[in-house]
Amino acid sequence: MRNDSVRIQLPPGASVSKHFDPEAFRNHVTVEAGALPAPPLSKTPGGWLGIPGLCYQPNFLCAEEEEDLIQCIDAGEWQCDLKRRVQHYGWKYDYEARKVGPTTRLGPLPDWATKIGQRLVDQRLLAQPPDQVIVNEYRERQGISKHVDKTDSFEDGIAMISLAESWQMVFRLGERKEVGTLEQRSVTVMTGDSRYKWTHEIPARKYEPGPPKRKRHRRISLTFRKVAAQGNGRDLDLRHRSDVARHRQSMRRSK
Numbered sequence: 027m028r029n030d031s032v033r034i035q036l037p038p039g040a041s042v043s044k045h046f047d048p049e050a051f052r053n054h055v056t057v058e059a060g061a062l063p064a065p066p067l068s069k070t071p072g073g074w075l076g077i078p079g080l081c082y083q084p085n086f087l088c089a090e091e092e093e094d095l096i097q098c099i100d101a102g103e104w105q106c107d108l109k110r111r112v113q114h115y116g117w118k119y120d121y122e123a124r125k126v127g128p129t130t131r132l133g134p135l136p137d138w139a140t141k142i143g144q145r146l147v148d149q150r151l152l153a154q155p156p157d158q159v160i161v162n163e164y165r166e167r168q169g170i171s172k173h174v175d176k177t178d179s180f181e182d183g184i185a186m187i188s189l190a191e192s193w194q195m196v197f198r199l200g201e202r203k204e205v206g207t208l209e210q211r212s213v214t215v216m217t218g219d220s221r222y223k224w225t226h227e228i229p230a231r232k233y234e235p236g237p238p239k240r241k242r243h244r245r246i247s248l249t250f251r252k253v254a255a256q257g258n259g260r261d262l263d264l265r266h267r268s269d270v271a272r273h274r275q276s277m278r279r280s281k
């Protein structure tokens with residue numbers, strides 16, 4: 027038997043029809059059964075595309091799971107006040123005020139989102155269970171402009187799952203530009219520099235460059251986040267840094 031294979035002996039006449047999920051089995055053995063310490067947080071060495079803190083994992087979902095998820099999402103209610111359609115779960119993100127707040131709590135995540143959130147934690151892709159999900163639907167030319175997810179609304183660790191089509195995402199920091207294809211069924215996780223220093227965007231265009239060049243139809247992304255606790259360390263740190271800057275400025279003025 028190879029190291030990465032499992033042999034199960036069945037009684038004569040028995041057959042297995044259930045899909046065997048090797049990743050879930052590995053997690054059961056290494057995490058739930060407690061026989062071995064939990065594996066370290068999955069990280070692409072040096073970061074995917076050379077971006078520190080960026081992690082990419084193809085085939086996070088199987089084709090059947092992807093299909094089921096698209097069905098669940100299409101049965102949900104789309105919000106149509108942006109160019110692209112969105113759905114919010116857990117907490118509503120207020121695009122005008124550009125934040126989540128105590129009044130924007132929607133309730134617990136639906137089952138499908140809780141299960142995926144748990145898998146992200148089990149696979150050490152996220153450090154804590156997410157409590158907010160935004161579903162984005164992009165059709166043809168639609169995209170999302172470059173941005174950093176709000177640091178005062180969301181914690182470190184943001185997971186983006188891609189469904190239906192494989193489209194490129196562009197990451198930028200100053201003069202640097204990196205482009206990666208988010209394949210359908212993959213997950214991309216931003217932590218550290220990739221989450222706080224780099225911007226990310228989905229270009230608005232009709233075709234994916236390829237090769238082969240492909241006409242875009244529809245991509246759905248599921249973004250999993252943890253809403254930041256009020257006054258968490260990072261907020262205080264940012265406040266502290268601006269206080270320091272203000273203090274330095276007033277010292278310069280008083281000289």
Ligand SMILES: O=C(O)CCC(=O)C(=O)O
Nearest residue numbers: 160162170186228247249
């Ligand atoms: O489409 C994606 O995968 C990313 C979406 C995104 O950047 C966002 O919701 O802030």
